[in-house]
Amino acid sequence: MTTRRDFIGKAGMGIAGAAAFGAPAVHANKKTTIRWRMQTYAGPALAEHVVKPAIESFNKIAGSEMQIELYFADQLVPTGELFRAMQKGTIDAVQSDDDSMASPTEVTVFGGYFPFASRYSLDVPVLFNQYGLNEIWDKEYAKVGVKHLSAGAWDPCHFATKEPIRSLADLKGKRVFTFPTAGRFLHQFGVIPVTLPWEDIEVAVQTGELDGVAWSGITEDYTVGWADVTNYFLTNNISGAWAGSFYANMDQYNKLPDRLKELLKLTMDSSHYYRQWWYWGGEASLRVHGTKMELTSIPDEEWTQVEAAAVKFWDQVASESATKKQVVDIFKRYNADMQKAGRPYRYS
Structure with a gap:
């Protein structure tokens, strides 16, 4: 917030500068930081692994250009209302599965744990990136004003x-x-x-x-x-x-410059990679030890x-x-x- 004293002081400096150079003061318009609110399905302890490191990385790189505020399970809206809130623009992005957030699409039933659809975590990204699920998800979510950003795997x-x-x-x-x-x-x-x-x-x-x-x-x-x-x-x-994804309000996503869209993609890929080894190693280690x-x-x-x-x-x-x-x-x-x-x- 700009206080009245700050405003007067800055105005005075502008006048002094104009007098010194004999020309009107010209102030460059500072770009406003793009701010998104994202809610994850995960509670605080789990979010420390499944999403928080990636969002912190994004914010560090994007700097004053864009910042994503991360909220945990049910913090802004109940998980079952995540889709509607994102569709309306109440929140800008979501990390969840289709099933839990009750998205009104034909693919909702396949989110989360569709019985025996996968045997290993690597099955999920292969199904989306090499067997055509990405295209189906993109089409279904575009119908309802939401951008399906990226799918990945979690634990069994x-x-x-x-x-x-x-x-x-x-x-x-x-x-x-x-x-x-x-x-x-x-x-x-x-x-x-x-x-x-x-x-x-x-x-x-x-x-x-x-x-x-x-x-x-x-x-x-x-x-x-x-x-x-x-x-x-x-x-x-x-x-x-578990098959889960990142999603965004379509209008908000379309407003992003291409550079930030690419950064968002890379950030989500890093999140998927982190979970691949964190879960794979953890599942075996905790069974044994x-x-x-x-x-x-x-x-x-x-x-x-x-x-x-x-x-x-x-x-x-x-x-x-x-x-x-x-x-x-x-x-x-x-x-x-x-x-x-x-x-x-x-x-x-």
């Missing part, structure tokens, strides 16, 4: 629970915090999906409102405190990697029932629209290619 989806899970029967009646589509899929095995604000999960597990979470891998369980309130970690997973949760497994002969159910679920989703069928067909083609490629891409 596992159960962390208070009671052990060693068979499919043990899943029945478990009240679990999970993603909408994952919950829809798991419901057939007796799981009761529960939706709560992210920051309330730890307390909900402690009080018995929740029996566990199926929201992440073991790295996040330790990072955000869930490993402190659960006792068991199920090694079987329903997806090899972690002391807070006991590892359990459902036998392969039982788990094949879940994998078979996923194939039926894919076909069910594909029948809902032409765009969904296009995405499912890509998943099928990709996984068939990986299976034929053999080791190390897929193991029989």
Whole structure:
């Protein structure tokens, strides 16, 4: 803010300068810093890894030209309202998955953890950059005034629970915090999906409102405190990697000069790369050296029932629209290619 005293003082200097040079004072117009507000799906502890380093890097390089103010889960708006807030311009950008922020697109169901769509984290960027998902996402979000900026992978989806899970029967009646589509899929095995604000999960597990979470891998369980309130970690997973993205209000994005668009892209790529090694190393290390949760497994002969159910679920989703069928067909083609490629891409 410019105070009255500052204004008068600066005006006086301008007059003095004009008199000294015998010409009117000309003041260069300073460029206004572009300011964006971005909200992530992640709480503070998790955001320290999945987004904050990248945004700090962007701000450092962009300097006075542009600054992004980062907000954590539910800080400005509830996660389920992120899309609408961004579409309206209440916030400028979002880091989330399509499913959690309830985006009204044909691809929303595939965000987060679409059952068995991936086995490894590298599957996600390959699907988007080499198998055509980028083009589909771009088209779908352009219809609703949002720019899909960049997709990347996070961790696999596992159960962390208070009671052990060693068979499919043990899943029945478990009240679990999970993603909408994952919950829809798991419901057939007796799981009761529960939706709560992210920051309330730890307390909900402690009080018995929740029996566990199926929201992440073991790295996040330790990072955000869930490993402190659960006792068991199920090694079987329903997806090899969470698929999430960065998005922006289309009008705000279009106003950016090309240089800042390119910087934003590079920053997001650095964020994706950080998560690749942070999660990959963390998942293995904490299974081997972690002391807070006991590892359990459902036998392969039982788990094949879940994998078979996923194939039926894919076909069910594909029948809902032409765009969904296009995405499912890509998943099928990709996984068939990986299976034929053999080791190390897929193991029989």
